[in-house]
Amino acid sequence: MHNKFVIEALDQGLAEALINKIDLKTKPQGSLGQLESLACQIGQIQQTLEPEIRQPKMIVFAADHGIALEGVSAFPQEVTAQMVQNFVNGGAAVNVFCRQHGLDFEIVDVGVGQLLSEQGVQLCKVANGTKSFLNADAMSKAQCLQAIDVGAERVAQAAREGSNLLAFGEMGIANTASAAAIMAGCLGLDVSDCVGRGTGLDDQGLQHKTAVLQQAMQYHQGEYSAQQWLAKVGGFEIAAMVGAMLEAAHRRIVILVDGFICSAAALVASQINPLVTQYMIFCHQGAEHAHQRLLEALEAKPLLDLALRLGEGSGAVLAYPLVESALVFLKEMASFDSAGVSRERD
Ligand SMILES: O=C(O)c1ccc[n+]([C@@H]2O[C@H](COP(=O)([O-])O)[C@@H](O)[C@H]2O)c1
Numbered sequence: 001m002h003n004k005f006v007i008e009a010l011d012q013g014l015a016e017a018l019i020n021k022i023d024l025k026t027k028p029q030g031s032l033g034q035l036e037s038l039a040c041q042i043g044q045i046q047q048t049l050e051p052e053i054r055q056p057k058m059i060v061f062a063a064d065h066g067i068a069l070e071g072v073s074a075f076p077q078e079v080t081a082q083m084v085q086n087f088v089n090g091g092a093a094v095n096v097f098c099r100q101h102g103l104d105f106e107i108v109d110v111g112v113g114q115l116l117s118e119q120g121v122q123l124c125k126v127a128n129g130t131k132s133f134l135n136a137d138a139m140s141k142a143q144c145l146q147a148i149d150v151g152a153e154r155v156a157q158a159a160r161e162g163s164n165l166l167a168f169g170e171m172g173i174a175n176t177a178s179a180a181a182i183m184a185g186c187l188g189l190d191v192s193d194c195v196g197r198g199t200g201l202d203d204q205g206l207q208h209k210t211a212v213l214q215q216a217m218q219y220h221q222g223e224y225s226a227q228q229w230l231a232k233v234g235g236f237e238i239a240a241m242v243g244a245m246l247e248a249a250h251r252r253i254v255i256l257v258d259g260f261i262c263s264a265a266a267l268v269a270s271q272i273n274p275l276v277t278q279y280m281i282f283c284h285q286g287a288e289h290a291h292q293r294l295l296e297a298l299e300a301k302p303l304l305d306l307a308l309r310l311g312e313g314s315g316a317v318l319a320y321p322l323v324e325s326a327l328v329f330l331k332e333m334a335s336f337d338s339a340g341v342s343r344e345r346d
C-alpha cells in the first residue's frame with residue numbers, strides 16, 4: 001500500500017567487512033557482545049566502515065484517545081495536553097535525558113484534544129483525538145494516512161536538518177489500550193494476553209480495561225491488514241510513529257525504538273514492510289505486561305531491562321549512550337597490530 005516507503009535490505013557483504021574490522025580490535029572475539037552487533041548494524045545502515053551519528057534527535061508524537069472515556073487509564077485524558085506543555089517547558093523525563101545526552105527534541109501534536117498553548121509545538125493535528133474504538137473505528141482510512149504522513153514529514157524535515165539517528169516517543173492517555181488492541185489484531189492473539197496496567201491501574205482497573213478491550217475486539221473481529229488494524233484501534237500518534245519509522249528506514253536513518261506503544265508502532269510498520277526492522281534498535285524491555293511478548297514477536301533483543309513504563313521516548317534516550325559507545329569502540333579502539341598485543345593461540 002505504501003509504495004513510496006521503499007526500503008533497501010542491509011548489505012551482508014559490508015557486514016563481513018565490519019565484523020573483520022571489529023575482530024581486529026584488542027579484545028577476545030565477540031567479547032563486546034551486543035555492542036558488536038550494534039556497531040555492525042549501524043555501519044550497514046550508513047554503508048560505511050566508519051559510521052558516525054549526526055544531529056541525533058528525539059521526536060515525540062502526542063494525541064488523545066476516545067477510548068480514554070471508557071476508564072481504561074489511571075489518569076484523566078487532560079494529562080495528554082498538560083504533558084505536552086511540560087515537554088515544551090523542558091520539564092519531562094525525556095527532556096531531562098535528551099539534555100543529558102545531547103539529543104535535539106521536538107514535540108508534535110498529531111491529535112491532542114485541546115492544547116494549553118500552541119507555542120513550541122509542531123502543529124500537525126489530524127483531529128481532536130480518535131473516536132472510542134469500543135464501537136466504532138478509531139479513525140477513518142484518510143485520517144490514518146494523514147497521520148502516517150505527519151510522521152513521515154517530521155522525519156523528512158529532521159533529515160533535511162542533518163539527523164541520521166532518530167528516536168521516537170509518544171504521549172497519549174489510554175494509548176496502552178490502543179497498543180494492546182493493535183498487538184492482538186496484528187498477531188492474532190487474545191487481547192487479554194496483550195493488556196497491561198499502563199500508567200498504573202490496580203487489579204480492578206486492569207479487569208475493567210481487559211473487559212473493555214475484549215468487547216472492542218469482539219466488535220472489530222475479522223481478518224485485517226496491519227494498516228487496517230491501525231485505523232480501527234490505533235491512535236494518531238501511533239500512526240505517526242509508523243510513518244516516521246518507514247520514512248526513516250527509507251532514508252537509511254537509524255531508528256531508536258522505545259517502549260510498549262512505540263513497539264506496537266514498530267509491529268505495524270514491520271507488517272507493512274518487514275525490512276524496516278533492520279534499521280531499528282530496540283532500546284528496552286519495559287514493565288508493561290505484554291512488552292516482552294511483543295518484542296519476541298519482533299525478534300528483538302532489547303538493550304536495557306530497567307522495568308521502565310513511562311513512554312515519552314525515555315527508554316530510547318537512556319539507551320542512546322550505548323549506541324554511542326558502539327561507534328566509539330569501532331572508531332577508536334586499537335587493533336592487535338597497532339597496540340602490539342598477541343592474538344589468540346591456534
Ligand atoms: O512505553 C511504555 O512502555 C509505556 C507503558 C505504560 C505507560 N506509558 C505512557 O503512559 C500513557 C499510557 O498509559 P495509559 O495507562 O493511559 O494507557 C502514555 O502517555 C504512555 O506514554 C508508556
Ligand SMILES: Cc1cc2nc[nH]c2cc1C
Pocket residue numbers: 075079083170171172199310311312
Ligand atoms: C504524568 C504522566 C507522564 C507521562 N509521560 C508519558 N505518559 C505519561 C502519563 C502520565 C500520567
